[in-house]
Amino acid sequence: MISLKNIDKTYVSGSVETPALRGISLEIQEGEFVAIIGPSGSGKSTLMNIIGMLDTPTAGIYVFDGQDVSTLSDDELATIRSHKIGFVFQSFNLLPRTNVERNVVLPLVYSEEPDALRNGTVHTALIAAGLPEDQWGKLSNQLSGGQMQRVAIARALVNDPRLILADEPTGNLDTKTSEVILQTFERLNRQDHRTIILITHEPYIAARADRIIRMQDGKIVEDSKTQKSVKAAHYV
Numbered sequence: 001m002i003s004l005k006n007i008d009k010t011y012v013s014g015s016v017e018t019p020a021l022r023g024i025s026l027e028i029q030e031g032e033f034v035a036i037i038g039p040s041g042s043g044k045s046t047l048m049n050i051i052g053m054l055d056t057p058t059a060g061i062y063v064f065d066g067q068d069v070s071t072l073s074d075d076e077l078a079t080i081r082s083h084k085i086g087f088v089f090q091s092f093n094l095l096p097r098t099n100v101e102r103n104v105v106l107p108l109v110y111s112e113e114p115d116a117l118r119n120g121t122v123h124t125a126l127i128a129a130g131l132p133e134d135q136w137g138k139l140s141n142q143l144s145g146g147q148m149q150r151v152a153i154a155r156a157l158v159n160d161p162r163l164i165l166a167d168e169p170t171g172n173l174d175t176k177t178s179e180v181i182l183q184t185f186e187r188l189n190r191q192d193h194r195t196i197i198l199i200t201h202e203p204y205i206a207a208r209a210d211r212i213i214r215m216q217d218g219k220i221v222e223d224s225k226t227q228k229s230v231k232a233a234h235y236v
């Protein structure tokens with residue numbers, strides 16, 4: 001699904017150059033659950049933004065679903081993003097003082113919104129994200145952090161994406177709420193077979209993925225299967 005070859009990313013502001021990614025090569029297959037870990041500033045978010053086509057590499061080749069991403073127009077990139085990729089962030093990024101349904105329907109283009117609200121697409125996403133129905137009528141600022149993250153996950157699911165990119169999705173949540181959110185990601189991977197790439201600082205969260213990629217100074221310094229994936233393979 002994802003193939004990166006010798007990807008570099010250097011941020012330039014004025015005369016200052018910051019090399020954020022240095023020679024990243026990586027393959028991720030459809031259906032994998034991958035955790036990315038590493039110190040602050042090691043390039044995790046930069047890598048995720050490139051995978052999500054929110055940013056472009058300075059050098060290297062990125063092939064997504066067999067297509068060289070560098071050859072795609074902005075419109076084509078936007079189409080791939082809106083049909084195949086769902087994003088979840090640490091800070092939820094909900095529209096303030098806006099109700100739950102409006103927040104979830106947001107990634108859809110205007111012409112698709114009325115249908116999604118009418119035919120239950122939005123409610124299906126909210127159910128999949130685990131937000132109880134009695135919370136659906138609230139405004140975003142009337143929810144707890146865990147509930148806000150469930151709305152954000154529903155928003156990421158509303159397009160029925162095959163790839164979910166989550167940048168520290170439990171970073172602002174307590175341990176118990178993090179566990180519920182983590183179980184949601186596990187279900188989206190194991191039951192729905194969605195590919196998940198999740199950035200985390202917590203080793204115990206990374207251990208729940210099939211594979212852990214460790215970054216340092218813009219490079220991948222470790223890429224290993226977890227015990228979890230070994231067990232899963234054994235029982236298949």
Ligand SMILES: Nc1ncnc2c1ncn2[C@@H]1O[C@H](COP(=O)(O)OP(=O)(O)OP(=O)(O)O)[C@@H](O)[C@H]1O
Nearest residue numbers: 011012018019020039040041042043044045046047
């Ligand atoms: N827009 C930008 N302009 C300039 N430099 C940037 C920009 N975004 C990131 N950087 C730099 O690129 C490097 C990698 O940043 P990145 O955000 O990818 O790290 P990270 O691993 O996600 O860190 P954290 O765990 O703190 O979120 C850092 O040195 C950072 O300062």
Ligand SMILES: [Mg+2]
Nearest residue numbers: 044045046167
């Ligand atoms: Mg980051």
